Amino acid sequence: MNGADGALAFHGVTLRYPGTDTPALAGVSVSIRAGEVTWLYGALGAGCTSFLLAAAGLAPAHTGGELGGSVRALGFDPRDPAGRAALAGRIGFVTAVPASQLSGVAATVREEVAFAPANLGWPVTRIESATASALGRLGVAHLADRDPAHLSGGELQRVVIASMLALGPALWLMDEPASALDRAGRDGLVSLLVEEAAQGAAVVLASEDADTMLAAADRMLVLEHGRVVLDGAPDVLLAGGEIWERAGGSTTIASLARRAGGLAGPVPALAAPYPLTVADGVARWS
Amino acid sequence: MTRRAGLAARAHPFTLFAVVAGVAALAFLVPAPAGPIALYALVASLALVTGNARAAGRAALVCLPLWVLLALLHGVGGGFDPRSITVSRAGLAAAAAQGARLGAVATASLVLFAAFDPSRFLDAVAARGWSFHAAYLVVATLQAAPRFRRRAAAILEAQRARGLRAGGGIAGRVRSLLPLTAPLVLGMLTEADERAMALEIRGLGARVPRTALDPPPDRAGDRIARWTTGGLVAAGIAWRVLA
Amino acid sequence: MSPRLLALVPSAVALNLAIGFVVNQLGLPLYLDTVGTVLASALAGPVAGVLTGIVSQTVRSLYEGFIWFPFVAVQVLIAILAGLAAMRGGFRSLPRSLGWGLLVGALAGALSAAISWFVFTGVTATGVTAVTLLLTHLGLTKPQAVTVSSLGTDLLDKTIVFLLAGAVLRALPERALGRYPWARRALCR
Incomplete structure (x- = not known):
């Protein structure tokens, strides 16, 4: 399935939207491995959303514009109709706005989660068990008979993720999926992503929430002006100074250490590598 | 439901x-x-x-x-x-x-x-193997219509709060249509774009017969x-x- | 049908219904319930417009009873003509929108009159029928009165629809237009 290229491979990918001079992606080459959580980080307009859209085959098909280079998702070209047919149901795509990802026809949460498997012609028994399992894993089984239109933002986001989970995707592409979730919801999502990766899925997630992602991600890609400018382990990149200077990326404790260091002058206890978690900070400063 | x-x-x-x-x-x-x-x-x-x-x-x-x-x-x-x-x-x-x-x-x-009952209707269409897409259009519109109506009411309220004068003669009221319609259309296009991507990912364009979940x-x-x-x-x- | 069409059509139909609500709130003696149909044709071609027209009439019929369903033919005609207008750059400028609006209004009015007379014996929407009634008392025959009232109503209504659709299309950001090749032709860009 993945070959030498991994679950998702970009080779010299350039994406340009209509009516803009600057490309959204500018020569991105990267290979994403199955079994890992890969975290995309970048300021607004850095190209994270475009990366995910191109990986899912949604850009430029739905956005307009031109895409150069090559994209292979699970070994298929998502731009090619045959590739898209082969990828149907194997990609889990989640954005920050849950309401716009609903089917538009489901009267209950159960129907919402069952919508995609039914479109793919799965047998009813398989749909029922996949739906029940997905609702249970997202902690929304009690909402099964509710109308999706009457859910809170956080509940809706869990339902949308459950509707993707029911498909058992091999490649997750998520854009700020925790934006509507509370702390417990974010922690639950992190556990789910780690479980999915442990079961062999490739997980790619764009997020600005360094505190949450530090615990989940195996690898971090930092994007700037449509290019991958840093690629490495999240704890290593976040503890260094370059990510802070380039994109302001940091956990809360590391930001605190940097700012305190800036105020206090050259104090060794406040110099890089910065502590990334509360536990690191306590260990270093106590 | x-x-x-x-x-x-x-x-x-x-x-x-x-x-x-x-x-x-x-x-x-x-x-x-x-x-x-x-x-x-x-x-x-x-x-x-x-x-x-x-x-x-x-x-x-x-x-x-x-x-x-x-x-x-x-x-x-x-x-x-x-x-x-x-x-x-x-x-x-x-x-x-x-x-x-x-x-x-x-x-x-x-x-x-x-x-x-929209769900029974969709399942009846799927069970017969008729065009699920045609049935989808009708049921999705029934769900979208109240949402757009609420949005129209909110835009009307917001534009009035900004000083839009929607009273007076017919010509004035016709002119006030553009600042009311333009945000509705932009909202329509944004929603349509995002929904299209979600439907693509969720297999609505798949060339396989849809499963009827609970056919009447x-x-x-x-x-x-x-x-x-x-x-x-x-x-x-x-x-x-x-x- | 592509997912893009499946997502666009319900939104365009909901726009038809929502603008009907706005017109009602403003107390205008118009329908403007084909703005979504015309925009769907101008953005994504006549197939999108025809589907929008058919679904619009179906959903309105579900809400209000199927008595007015025969007017689906008018929605289809407007969608096809709006597609033709888009192919010929009919939304490029205000005068062009005006010209196409008048043409579509005349043809739609003629078709409305025929449906009003042959299916509904002259009685359709309340406002139009009131005009028909007035004209018969002024001495016109019933078929003449139905024709004049339908033509007059549709000429005004569809002209405003085309002017409104043209203004909205010209105001759309370039990035939105880039997703709809038909819209570029409609605006000659």
Whole structure:
């Protein structure tokens, strides 16, 4: 399935939207491995959303514009109709706005989660068990008979993720999926992503929430002006100074250490590598 | 969604559509004015005995202004001088026939809508292997319409708060349409773009037959109702051709 | 049908219904319930417009009873003509929108009159029928009165629809237009 290229491979990918001079992606080459959580980080307009859209085959098909280079998702070209047919149901795509990802026809949460498997012609028994399992894993089984239109933002986001989970995707592409979730919801999502990766899925997630992602991600890609400018382990990149200077990326404790260091002058206890978690900070400063 | 009660709600969705289509066809096939009046009486009585009095009442309210206009247009002649006004029996009969046609069709279709369960309809279409996409368009619109209406009301309120003057003469009110319509259209395009991506990912374009999750039963009574309706329409056509 | 069409059509129909609500709130003697149909044709071609027109009439019929369903033919005609207008750059400028609006209004009015007379014996929407009634009392025959009232109503209504659709299309950001090749032709860009 993945070959030498991994679950998702970009080779010299350039994406340009209509009516803009600057490309959204500018020569991105990267290979994403199955079994890992890969975290995309970048300021607004850095190209994270475009990366995910191109990986899912949604850009430029739905956005307009031109895409150069090559994209292979699970070994298929998502731009090619045959590739898209082969990828149907194997990609889990989640954005920050849950309401716009609903089917538009489901009267209950159960129907919402069952919508995609039914479109793919799965047998009813398989749909029922996949739906029940997905609702249970997202902690929304009690909402099964509710109308999706009457859910809170956080509940809706869990339902949308459950509707993707029911498909058992091999490649997750998520854009700020925790934006509507509370702390417990974010922690639950992190556990789910780690479980999915442990079961062999490739997980790619764009997020600005360094505190949450530090615990989940195996690898971090930092994007700037449509290019991958840093690629490495999240704890290593976040503890260094370059990510802070380039994109302001940091956990809360590391930001605190940097700012305190800036105020206090050259104090060794406040110099890089910065502590990334509360536990690191306590260990270093106590 | 709560399952609606009553005979119409228990009927197969296609039976309801077949009966409405049959009533519409018969309304124009049966001899006027007695035929349409009898048909309206029958449809309204059936609506009442099957617990659909509200739908029948709504249909009558929809038709009421039309009945008045029909009577005036066909039954009353002459100019603006009250002394020149004439009343035509034949015209009133024609108006009664047309009014009864509208009443019968409106009653049957509003009973259908009161009993319409979008999920059962989608499953019925999927189970028959008919165009799920066509059914999707109708049901998705029924869900989108109240959302857009709320959005329109909010935009109207917001623009008024910003000083939009939507009163005064017709020309001023027409001019105020653009600042009200433009945000609605932008919202429509954004929603359509995001929904299109979600539907693509969720396999709505897949070239496989969709699974019917809980198809409604097509009972003997449903089949009898559909065949009877079809038979009556065929008889009406035959009578028209022969007569 | 493509997912893009499946997503666009319900939104365009909902726009038809929502603008009907706005017009009602403003107390305008118009329908403007084909703005979504015309925009769907101008953005994504006549197939999108025709589907929008058919679904619009179906959904309105579900809400209000199927009595007005025969007017679906008018929605289809407007969608096809709006597609033709888009192919010929009919939304490029205000005068062009005006010209196409008048043409579509005249043809739609003629079709409305025929449906009003042959299916509904002259009585359709309340406002139009009131005009018909007035004209018969002024001495016109019923078919003449139905034709004049339908033509007059549709000429005004569809002209405003085309002017409004043109203004909205010209105001759309370039990035939105880039997703709809038909819109570029409609605006000659």
